[in-house]
Amino acid sequence: MTVQEQMRKGTTTVILLHLLADMDRPMYGYEIIQELEARSQGAFHFKEGLIYPRLHELERQGLLRAEWRGEEGRRRRKFYTITEAGRRRLERELQGWRTLTEQVNRLLGVEAGL
Amino acid sequence: MNDLDDILARLRAQMDLDAETEHEVLAEIRDHLEEAVAQARARGVDEATALAQAAARFGLEEEVGRALQAAHAGWGTADAVIAAGLPVVCALVLRWLTFAPDGTALGWPQLLSRPAFWIVALAALLIPLLRFERWRYALVTWAVFWGLTVVFATLPALRW
Numbered sequence: 001m002t003v004q005e006q007m008r009k010g011t012t013t014v015i016l017l018h019l020l021a022d023m024d025r026p027m028y029g030y031e032i033i034q035e036l037e038a039r040s041q042g043a044f045h046f047k048e049g050l051i052y053p054r055l056h057e058l059e060r061q062g063l064l065r066a067e068w069r070g071e072e073g074r075r076r077r078k079f080y081t082i083t084e085a086g087r088r089r090l091e092r093e094l095q096g097w098r099t100l101t102e103q104v105n106r107l108l109g110v111e112a113g114l
Numbered sequence: 115m116n117d118l119d120d121i122l123a124r125l126r127a128q129m130d131l132d133a134e135t136e137h138e139v140l141a142e143i144r145d146h147l148e149e150a151v152a153q154a155r156a157r158g159v160d161e162a163t164a165l166a167q168a169a170a171r172f173g174l175e176e177e178v179g180r181a182l183q184a185a186h187a188g189w190g191t192a193d194a195v196i197a198a199g200l201p202v203v204c205a206l207v208l209r210w211l212t213f214a215p216d217g218t219a220l221g222w223p224q225l226l227s228r229p230a231f232w233i234v235a236l237a238a239l240l241i242p243l244l245r246f247e248r249w250r251y252a253l254v255t256w257a258v259f260w261g262l263t264v265v266f267a268t269l270p271a272l273r274w
Contacts, residue, residue, distance in 0.1 A: 028145070029142060029145075029146055030145070030146045030149045030150065047171070047172065047173030047174075047177070047178070048146070048150075048171050048173065049143070049146075049172040049173040049175075049177075049178035049181075050173055050177070050178060050181055052139070052142065052143065052146075052178070052181075052182060052185075053178070053181035053185035054185075056139075056182065056185040056186060057185045060185070060186075068138075075145065076145070077142075077145055078138070078141075078142045078145075
């Protein structure tokens with residue numbers, strides 16, 4: 001697994017929480033994937049199916065709330081919304097991310113913003 | 115060529131979830147694949163190619179299925195503990211409320227007039243309903259609670 005792949009895997013939680021906080025509306029899985037790919041301009045390309053286990057884990061942890069919408073027998077979709085606990089976790093994750101990148105950049109001699 | 119149902123069947127083969135969870139997971143994945151196919155079809159791609167492309171982007175069913183199984187592992191156990199334990203705990207609390215200090219049982223009219231009784235009964239219903247978000251689980255838990263309550267209240271041998 002490359003460094004990029006490892007980082008992508010480790011950052012999926014914060015990326016999902018950030019997207020749902022930023023959009024501030026319920027979104028369903030396929031829509032989330034489309035939005036992530038659009039925002040990353042194709043750089044964030046991953047196996048789409050693997051987003052669902054992550055969403056379900058976040059739901060289980062109470063960081064996301066899920067709700068089925070649509071009538072029985074017709075198209076029904078599972079929409080995800082970030083919870084208050086999710087927003088608090090996002091803040092902590094972002095703080096941790098900033099600290100980590102600063103430290104790694106310092107170790108690698110990379111200036112911030114490059 | 116992958117048929118949508120074949121993809122879901124391979125995914126399902128990797129999971130060992132309760133029927134309702136499995137149904138929901140597969141419905142969500144089906145919706146994903148159907149939308150991916152519909153978008154490709156709207157771009158003029160034929161049905162078979164659209165499904166093959168959607169399946170390729172989705173990832174290997176075995177890998178995704180195992181990840182879904184891992185994500186849900188423990189849900190069933192935790193739910194089972196709550197579903198089995200809650201009505202027993204509530205019934206035992208009620209048993210304590212049911213008997214007067216001298217060990218004699220209160221009559222049903224007295225019991226039903228106590229706010230504490232209804233608080234315990236509501237807890238036995240609402241906790242599983244909110245925890246599981248499935249009304250069937252909540253009703254089963256409530257039924258067990260009532261069954262135990264009636265047994266404790268009517269069988270003298272179980273009083274103390």
